[in-house]
Amino acid sequence: MEPPTRSPGGATRCRRAEHVRQQLIYLIASSLKVLQLTTTEVALPKFCRRLQYFLSSEAAGASWRFCNMFDKPALIAKFIGLTVVLIWGEIKFALRAAWVRHRARWLGATAASDRTRNIVIVGASFAGYHVARIVAHSLPPKSPYRVVVVEPNSHFHFTWVLPRFCVVKGHENKAFIPYGGNVAGAPDGVIRWVRDRVESVSPASVRLQESDEEIPYDFLVIATGSKVKGGLPSRVNATDRNEGMKRMRAIQDGIEAAKTVVVVGGGAAGVEVATDAKDLYPDKRIILVHSRSTVMHRFGKILQDAAQKGLERLGVEVILENRVVNEDAEAGTVTLRCGLEIPCDYYLRNGICQINCTGQQPASDVVSGLSEAAISSTGHINVKDTLQIADDDLPNVYACGDVAESEAPNPNARVAMRQAAVVAENILQAARGGRPTHTYKTYWADGVIKLTLGLDRSVSYSGDGVSELMFNGKEKEVTLMAAMAWSRMGQKPYEDNYHEADPEDVEAGKTEGT
Numbered sequence: 240m241e242p243p244t245r246s247p248g249g250a251t252r253c254r255r256a257e258h259v260r261q262q263l264i265y266l267i268a269s270s271l272k273v274l275q276l277t278t279t280e281v282a283l284p285k286f287c288r289r290l291q292y293f294l295s296s297e298a299a300g301a302s303w304r305f306c307n308m309f310d311k312p313a314l315i316a317k318f319i320g321l322t323v324v325l326i327w328g329e330i331k332f333a334l335r336a337a338w339v340r341h342r343a344r345w346l347g348a349t350a351a352s353d354r355t356r357n358i359v360i361v362g363a364s365f366a367g368y369h370v371a372r373i374v375a376h377s378l379p380p381k382s383p384y385r386v387v388v389v390e391p392n393s394h395f396h397f398t399w400v401l402p403r404f405c406v407v408k409g410h411e412n413k414a415f416i417p418y419g420g421n422v423a424g425a426p427d428g429v430i431r432w433v434r435d436r437v438e439s440v441s442p443a444s445v446r447l448q449e450s451d452e453e454i455p456y457d458f459l460v461i462a463t464g465s466k467v468k469g470g471l472p473s474r475v476n477a478t479d480r481n482e483g484m485k486r487m488r489a490i491q492d493g494i495e496a497a498k499t500v501v502v503v504g505g506g507a508a509g510v511e512v513a514t515d516a517k518d519l520y521p522d523k524r525i526i527l528v529h530s531r532s533t534v535m536h537r538f539g540k541i542l543q544d545a546a547q548k549g550l551e552r553l554g555v556e557v558i559l560e561n562r563v564v565n566e567d568a569e570a571g572t573v574t575l576r577c578g579l580e581i582p583c584d585y586y587l588r589n590g591i592c593q594i595n596c597t598g599q600q601p602a603s604d605v606v607s608g609l610s611e612a613a614i615s616s617t618g619h620i621n622v623k624d625t626l627q628i629a630d631d632d633l634p635n636v637y638a639c640g641d642v643a644e645s646e647a648p649n650p651n652a653r654v655a656m657r658q659a660a661v662v663a664e665n666i667l668q669a670a671r672g673g674r675p676t677h678t679y680k681t682y683w684a685d686g687v688i689k690l691t692l693g694l695d696r697s698v699s700y701s702g703d704g705v706s707e708l709m710f711n712g713k714e715k716e717v718t719l720m721a722a723m724a725w726s727r728m729g730q731k732p733y734e735d736n737y738h739e740a741d742p743e744d745v746e747a748g749k750t751e752g753t
């Protein structure tokens with residue numbers, strides 16, 4: 240058998256392999272216990288068998304095979320290291336927050352009215368809400384700073400479950416997590432929460448859309464994420480929870496009533512919606528149209544193959560290397576670039592006969608008037624390693640999450656939160672008079688993804704450019720990780736006494752997003 244093609248870095252690693260082999264094997268063996276404790280959905284017995292195979296084939300192995308074997312355990316070891324680092328980060332955060340609370344109790348804290356210096360955070364999703372959490376719990380109690388969060392949404396939108404809850408009925412409320420839990424317990428007066436949208440940003444202040452208020456800032460964090468013109472199933476595009484739930488139900492009803500549904504775009508959102516829809520309604524015709532030669536083309540081959548097989552297993556029809564170029568609601572057809580017309584009766588009444596999962600754009604408009612130089616050709620915000628925006632005249636302006644230009648192959652919530660932690664620490668440092676020294680660099684774990692392939696199956700995938708690792712998972716809960724997300728955000732799943740939206744507000748368009 241021919242050795243597999245290897246990257247240039249592979250040869251060096253092969254030479255180093257012999258020296259670190261023993262230590263790594265020891266690390267893996269002793270870490271199995273940790274893995275058992277820290278993973279829930281990994282097929283551990285299968286993993287153990289693979290590990291056994293790896294260890295036994297070591298004796299026989301030709302050198303290429305040894306090196307190939309070596310990559311996967313290295314990736315596993317990295318996973319374990321990552322878990323340890325994450326746990327340690329949370330412990331450090333909890334200890335620091337407890338110390339701040341303790342000092343505030345004994346020595347008192349600066350009154351809200353005396354907190355005259357603002358750290359303004361624009362957008363409170365994975366990135367912005369995490370910055371707010373860290374900074375609010377870490378500022379010294381006597382600090383003159385306060386955190387001002389500006390966010391138009393009534394609730395945190397848990398994007399991970401949007402594709403699922405646009406298909407499966409009865410769980411829409413679970414995608415909307417009440418705000419507050421992450422900043423609860425911070426000293427009084429540290430947080431000001433403003434439900435509004437930032438319309439424009441100047442070098443010294445932000446202007447709000449609804450109230451027209453101008454808020455001065457000492458530090459500014461742009462965490463405005465991504466936008467999707469078509470809205471669900473990728474983004475809610477409604478600021479009020481109840482309006483959002485209504486929109487999800489409309490899609491569920493549309494799919495339920497349709498005979499044929501066309502899903503456009505074979506990225507993660509498209510694959511998840513298509514497989515869920517076919518799993519729930521096996522008699523419907525579900526067609527996935529994707530522009531590239533494989534679905535999930537941003538990822539490695541084993542995930543592409545797994546997604547393709549998952550679609551085939553359920554009977555989703557996949558059309559590759561084609562694009563939807565037109566839809567005719569009257570005729571009930573969508574037209575592909577190749578000229579093929581597909582009859583499609585999903586959601587006809589609203590003039591749409593397809594589900595669009597065609598991707599998202601960075602929501603950077605808000606800074607366009609502040610610094611043209613900082614906007615990249617893709618519309619992202621260029622940032623330095625410290626996540627200050629790439630404009631030396633604006634050292635106190637940071638950007639993080641989906642809106643920031645990062646080399647991450649798969650921008651996701653973990654990347655957003657990792658960047659948020661860097662921004663938060665830099666602001667804390669600068670607020671103490673220091674220079675921001677924390678930096679963000681993309682690394683292998685940024686590419687990790689868990690992809691559902693039907694109602695009860697998923698794959699968790701990681702690739703580091705050399706080797707790929709994938710675990711099959713069984714999903715016990717149709718609600719996926721919603722309950723965990725509520726708990727992680729300091730809320731009891733799924734308790735929410737949110738009032739009904741004021742019909743006048745809905746009518747006046749106040750509950751609509753972009």
Ligand SMILES: Cc1cc2nc3c(=O)[nH]c(=O)nc-3n(C[C@H](O)[C@H](O)[C@H](O)COP(=O)(O)OP(=O)(O)OC[C@H]3O[C@@H](n4cnc5c(N)ncnc54)[C@H](O)[C@@H]3O)c2cc1C
Pocket residue numbers: 361362363364365366367389390391392398399400401402435436437438462463464465466472473474508602605639640641642650651652653655689
């Ligand atoms: C369907 C779907 C499923 C996903 N599943 C996963 C998953 O399983 N795992 C994973 O890790 N990642 C997943 N992702 C990716 C993840 O959701 C994003 O990477 C993440 O949401 C980025 O967070 P963010 O805070 O940067 O931005 P966003 O989540 O886009 O949030 C931006 C926030 O800014 C606010 N905002 C925007 N403009 C303004 C303004 N002018 N003024 C004030 N506020 C403003 C918005 O209201 C919003 O709350 C998924 C994405 C999608 C679309």
Ligand SMILES: NC(=O)c1ccc[n+]([C@@H]2O[C@H](COP(=O)([O-])OP(=O)(O)OC[C@H]3O[C@@H](n4cnc5c(N)ncnc54)[C@H](OP(=O)(O)O)[C@@H]3O)[C@@H](O)[C@H]2O)c1
Pocket residue numbers: 473503504505506507508509511528529530531537561562563564596597598599649650651688689690691
């Ligand atoms: N489980 C998860 O973790 C999860 C779930 C959902 C989303 N996400 C994340 O959220 C982000 C957005 O995901 P996404 O799936 O919405 O977008 P995406 O990854 O950008 O995929 C959308 C795909 O649709 C294709 N496309 C666009 N227009 C088309 C057309 N008219 N006809 C056919 N194909 C078309 C695009 O290809 P072209 O480039 O050729 O236009 C693109 O590859 C990603 O970062 C993703 O990883 C994660």
